[in-house]
Amino acid sequence: MKKQILWPFTLSTLVVALAGCGGESTNVNPEPNQVNSVNGSCLLKDKNCVEFALDYPVDGINFVCSSDPDNTYMTLMEPKTNAATGRCSEGDKIHFLLTGSSDKQVELGTVPLSEIGNVSTVSASLPRLSILDMAKGLNGGTAATSLSPNDKTVKIAMALAKIFQALGLERGAGVAGDVQPFGILASKKADLSLLLASISAEDYASGAYVDKIRPWIDVSQVSNEDAFKVVQTLVLMNNSATYQADFPIFANALSDKTGIGLPQGLYGCNATDCKTSPANLRHLIGSFIILTDRQGYTFGSGVQWRGPLKEQLGSDLATSVTVDLLKNIEPAKMNALAQMSWINPLTKSIQQPFKFNLTDPNSDDFTITQGKLFNDYLIAGTEKFYKQLTKDPNASPSSYGLWQQNYGTDTFKGSFDAFKIFPIGYLDNDVFKSKSNVVAGQKYIFPLYANLIFKAKNSSDSVALGIAIDESGDIRTDMQSASNKTTACTPLLTTGATLTTDNNQVQYRIGTLGATDTSNKAVTFRILLANPIFDKIDGAVIGANTNIVSDVNSEGKQTSTVIGGARVNLGNLLSANVNESAYISLSDFSGAGVKWTNIYKAYLSNYYEKNSIANQAAADFREGEVSIDIADCYKVLAK
Incomplete structure (x- = not known):
């Protein structure tokens, strides 16, 4: 990998660039x-x-x-x-x-x-x-x-x-x-x-x-x-990429080499001045990971902690608030259903509200109201960080990442920084063969129908989810019903914000392919499950290839959850004859099995452990391995 100049971002977002976004390669020789x-x-x-x-x-x-x-x-x-x-x-x-x-x-x-x-x-x-x-x-x-x-x-x-x-x-x-x-x-x-x-x-x-x-x-x-x-x-x-925001970590810290202040993270409160200490002051921190697919839809999930501090606010606002809330407040899950109101691809700005919903009846949607992407990499939430990122000496309040949420009679407002990581690439037709990119008489393998099999660590249970990887390289569910979530190789009857198949069964956008790996005859992919319909696996993340800070102690020591990359290996299927099928598999970028993680349940488990809560059933089924089985109804076709 070529040596890079790294912008000194928070440790949670210094992603692991494994073989360039997952072992992708190119067949072009200069x-x-x-x-x-x-x-x-x-x-x-x-x-x-x-x-x-x-x-x-x-x-x-x-x-x-x-x-x-x-x-x-x-x-x-x-x-x-x-x-x-x-x-x-x-x-x-x-x-x-x-x-x-x-x-x-x-x-x-x-x-x-x-x-x-x-x-x-x-x-x-x-x-x-x-x-x-x-x-x-x-x-x-x-x-x-x-x-x-x-x-x-x-x-x-x-x-x-x-x-x-x-x-x-x-x-x-x-x-x-x-x-x-x-x-x-x-x-x-x-x-x-x-x-x-x-x-x-x-x-x-x-x-x-x-x-x-x-x-x-x-x-x-x-x-x-x-x-x-x-x-x-x-x-x-x-525009298609993973976007990640973290809670505050070391807001006042400086890089020894550059003197640049690190971003403040997703933070706000129910007052105009979050540094004061009125009796009713409530703080809110959060994190999210969302994905924009190849058709322009954005979806994903997040977590928030909202409440008063038990300890006195320290001089380092980020550390004081984050450590206190992570320990004393039970996290709340946020889901962002598929919507097209994230970053406008022409202006690189958020021009319409982007919403996460919560199950709490007292809470309105967590709504991102504005923000602009700079360097094709980051949304800055504060004036100081904006100036350092853009090298613009003038402030630009309309460009900062801002959010708002009403809870009961309180109105919470704050800012956030979001990183754009691993933007997707083109899909090489040596591997990604669909009806639209082959000539008459040639065989093609997409759309591809399969079942993902989720197995949890320390559990004998498993969950199957039917999926379809479509002709554009996006991934959706292909469930037969709410009770039978395995695939039946069903084409879409309607597209757009709502997807439906036979019998008006609603399907959901859940992921996209990152790029093709021509050397290994594979496609890299990311999946974010963010809907209560997924039950045990609601909140599961696969293939994001990033680190999530799962805890911070009073000394600032971080604990991170690593979410590795993932690819679908298609070599056997590419060699199969028309009207036949073949074995496919999942692997990470080093060839090992693929892991999945439920970020919300990881935070919930930490909260239970810190507060000695014995019944941790809600945090069960939070990580494990995932495999793929090609659908019995699937076969290679010819144009």
Whole structure:
């Protein structure tokens, strides 16, 4: 793994980047070009070096960093991050183009790096530079206002998609409308001399690029519908990731090396000043882990502790409140059902309330009211942390992560910091074969129907849950009924916020595929179960590949729960004949079995132990192993 400059976040969110998001790999080999083949003007060890990743996985796009105008670099596929990456210095403007040995070139737009990221982060969470960012640069800096083919910037992005699609099809990279990796060869760039003229920004808006570029590549083979599908796929994919927030840990602590204050976490109270000590002061801390899937829906679960302090408030607010509430207040579970009101993929802001519901009849929803994602990595909840994250000397209250919750006659308000971890990637069609990305006559394996078998530690019980991994790479339930949750290979009758199959059986969005692992013929995945319908396994988490702080003592020592990665091994199924089936299995990224964890029940168990509560039945079935059985009704099909 490449050496990274790590932002000094809380220990709970320094995720384990195992083989780049789960052993994903790429089948693109970079080729030498006549321009500089190094993918950046700086080294990651340099103080102000920022690495970025393109959302479209193209190896060989040329770019110039404004601080180094005499050199041209090109994007390179990074096997461990499964992305095409580049590097420029902080504050640079990045000029993208396709250029070779002739004086003719294809303009691809200029993007201010400050709009993408101001600091290089862990390799699994590099800031994404999107096809819409390039289109914005080609449209005079005007951003898209709606994800519609009628939006001018989206139209320009569609033109770029047509060029990339046509170049990919020429290299045999999938079918039109599907995003697959490919490389632009030096020999292809040498043929840029065939262009009728260089392609300018104005040519995209007028449509003149189609004829000018035709002698080099024919973009007419890609329809407007397929081009928009690509843009839409990339926009939603850029937003799709796990988002995690923690309770306060060391709000006043400083890094010895940087002097940067660590984020305060999810915290608030029922007063305007949480540092005072009125008789009725109640504090609230919490944590959550949510997932945005490939279709733009976000769901997950959280935990909150709400109540007065038993000990006097200390000088370190975070430690005082967190230690006291974790010990003395029973945690309450929060569920976020699938909704599309999380981060707007165009503005990177939360513009509509995102809600977690609680079972307590005295409590309204825990509602996230605002927040903006910066560096494609983090929402900052406080002014101090916002300034350090963005390097903006001015405050921006409308950008901070804020929440609100009414409980009885009390109104609790506060802030939160949320980390975006392990954004998803494209799905390589060497492994992810669906009806929409293979040609006629070829076999495909998705949608895939199976049963997950949950077994708990220190228990002989098991729970089966039917699932379907659909054609887009998202995961939903496939339950026959509320009492029989095993799969019956049932297609959807309705889609949208509510999913239904035969007999109006409601199904639930529960996860998504992270990426493909071509070396192991596998797909990585994450699942978050967040609905009372799941009973014993409500709150179970699989494949999140992160650490959750489960306890903090008065000295600040943390206890963490590790949630590993997970993949579905598909090698046997990919070798099966049409109308046959084959064995599939789960493993973590090292080949061992896959663990599942119920975060809420882990907190509940800690509370019981600290308070010597003997009856811990509610905290049972909180961790164990999970396996997968392919459905008896499933078979490989041909298009």
